[in-house]
Amino acid sequence: MEIYEMTAAETAVAIRAREVSASEAVRAGLERLHKYEGAVNACVTVLDERAAKRAAELDARLARGEDIGPLGGVPYIAKDNFCTRGVRTTCSSHILENWVPTYNATAINCMEEAGAVLMGKGNCDEFAMGSSTENSIIGPTKNPRDLNRVPGGSSGGSAASVAAGYVPLALGSDTGGSVRQPAAFCGIQGLKPSYGEVSRYGIVAYCSALDQVSPFARSIEDLAIAMEAIARPDPNDTTCDAYDRPVFTEALSMDNLKGKRIGVFAGFEAEQMDADLYKALTRAGNMCREAGAEVEPIDLPIAVKYGVATYYVTALADASSQLGCYDGVRYGTHIDGPTLADMYANTRTESFGEEVRRRIILGTCLLTEGFYQNYYGPALKVRTRMSEEFAELFGKYDAYLLPTVPSMPYTLGAKETDPNRMYLGDVFTVPISLGGLPGISMCLGFTDGGMPLSVQIAGPRYGDAKILGIANVLERMIGRPKPCEPRKLGEAA
Ligand code: GLN
Numbered sequence: 001m002e003i004y005e006m007t008a009a010e011t012a013v014a015i016r017a018r019e020v021s022a023s024e025a026v027r028a029g030l031e032r033l034h035k036y037e038g039a040v041n042a043c044v045t046v047l048d049e050r051a052a053k054r055a056a057e058l059d060a061r062l063a064r065g066e067d068i069g070p071l072g073g074v075p076y077i078a079k080d081n082f083c084t085r086g087v088r089t090t091c092s093s094h095i096l097e098n099w100v101p102t103y104n105a106t107a108i109n110c111m112e113e114a115g116a117v118l119m120g121k122g123n124c125d126e127f128a129m130g131s132s133t134e135n136s137i138i139g140p141t142k143n144p145r146d147l148n149r150v151p152g153g154s155s156g157g158s159a160a161s162v163a164a165g166y167v168p169l170a171l172g173s174d175t176g177g178s179v180r181q182p183a184a185f186c187g188i189q190g191l192k193p194s195y196g197e198v199s200r201y202g203i204v205a206y207c208s209a210l211d212q213v214s215p216f217a218r219s220i221e222d223l224a225i226a227m228e229a230i231a232r233p234d235p236n237d238t239t240c241d242a243y244d245r246p247v248f249t250e251a252l253s254m255d256n257l258k259g260k261r262i263g264v265f266a267g268f269e270a271e272q273m274d275a276d277l278y279k280a281l282t283r284a285g286n287m288c289r290e291a292g293a294e295v296e297p298i299d300l301p302i303a304v305k306y307g308v309a310t311y312y313v314t315a316l317a318d319a320s321s322q323l324g325c326y327d328g329v330r331y332g333t334h335i336d337g338p339t340l341a342d343m344y345a346n347t348r349t350e351s352f353g354e355e356v357r358r359r360i361i362l363g364t365c366l367l368t369e370g371f372y373q374n375y376y377g378p379a380l381k382v383r384t385r386m387s388e389e390f391a392e393l394f395g396k397y398d399a400y401l402l403p404t405v406p407s408m409p410y411t412l413g414a415k416e417t418d419p420n421r422m423y424l425g426d427v428f429t430v431p432i433s434l435g436g437l438p439g440i441s442m443c444l445g446f447t448d449g450g451m452p453l454s455v456q457i458a459g460p461r462y463g464d465a466k467i468l469g470i471a472n473v474l475e476r477m478i479g480r481p482k483p484c485e486p487r488k489l490g491e492a493a
Pocket of ligand 1 (some may be wrong): 129130131153173174177178179206
């Protein structure tokens with residue numbers, strides 16, 4: 001097996017056994033990246049020298065007999081909205097184009113402590129707002145499974161890096177689907193942890209009430225290992241719960257589906273979504289039954305019908321206040337004007353992209369007198385009703401299956417002019433976010449045409465280990481996704 005085909009777990013084991021050095025692992029990742037990056041465009045910044053230097057240090061420590069950690073020498077990519085000390089953090093926006101943080105996000109410190117090697121910063125939709133990774137200062141990222149199509153978003157660069165075999169592991173942030181949806185589009189595994197499970201400190205906020213640091217990998221085991229590294233209490237983030245986390249990898253050794261009660265979403269008719277994805281959901285339900293679970297159809301009438309509207313009202317209101325700090329004074333780009341108000345207007349008009357400006361304006365409007373009473377207030381009430389719907393269901397079921405996405409990855413540019421169509425693609429991911437619940441999107445094989453199939457497994461709040469266990473059973477039945485040679489479908493690899 002080539003190094004780039006290994007999972008994070010396999011890479012770490014091979015490094016500890018001295019079969020591969022950390023330097024070789026990083027070199028293999030960088031070679032792969034440079035071979036394909038011209039076509040895929042997954043990274044805003046590539047850290048060739050920094051990564052090579054850190055790998056050499058880890059090799060030296062290993063030679064001295066030191067323990068270099070559970071992810072010792074494993075290269076990874078972090079979305080470019082994670083603060084990285086001394087490394088530019090752009091959020092794919094002109095306004096932060098040259099911003100170099102003086103501190104690391106907690107998740108980055110955790111990965112360093114576990115021995116992982118930061119290899120680059122992943123492209124994303126500007127400020128994590130979007131579902132296609134097309135709105136970025138470096139241009140769109142392409143889906144490695146078919147370079148004509150979008151990789152999903154907003155963490156599309158991190159997802160594409162894992163699918164194309166640059167790295168076995170990557171970090172993204174998921175507010176309303178930004179890790180689960182690109183995982184589904186790129187044919188890999190992605191976990192959005194429960195809200196409060198992982199510290200958000202040092203990830204640039206889009207919507208603090210929903211943002212969550214979330215890993216991508218090509219195996220469920222790697223997601224569990226990543227969670228062991230990053231899920232811990234953090235005094236710097238008061239929304240990060242102080243409870244004792246389970247040992248996530250231990251959940252993988254259990255016989256996780258025997259006797260479990262699984263609800264399978266049946267609230268959509270087959271013709272309301274992509275036929276192959278509908279079949280994939282049915283197949284996942286049948287696999288659970290084969291593995292000994294009791295499987296029943298469920299509906300989520302409130303969450304699925306009102307999720308998208310509720311999400312976009314609450315997230316945009318939050319975003320409009322979060323992004324108030326980019327005033328041309330404290331951070332990033334500054335464009336002068338005759339008065340202070342002109343300076344604000346010039347900086348913000350010229351340095352935010354169209355979608356971000358749209359969201360700030362809509363969000364500001366939603367928080368004004370009248371709109372607040374008619375939209376924001378009711379949206380919060382619907383969110384509470386949704387939580388009650390979930391709570392009722394979890395009284396009966398251990399977990400439930402639903403699609404991650406209603407459609408296959410679309411062609412680049414197809415939805416750029418109609419934001420509403422793009423928002424509707426979030427129908428199955430945003431309810432889980434609004435409920436604060438954990439959700440895994442996993443690859444369920446490929447269509448005859450080579451496009452990835454997926455399913456989403458959702459669990460109760462803090463049931464992250466439980467759904468990792470369930471996903472692992474399904475992965476053992478179906479096999480884990482392999483990295484691909486990026487190509488345009490219809491053309492030879
Ligand atoms: N697509 C959703 C949005 O545009 C989700 C983004 C995210 O999770 N960061 O808001």
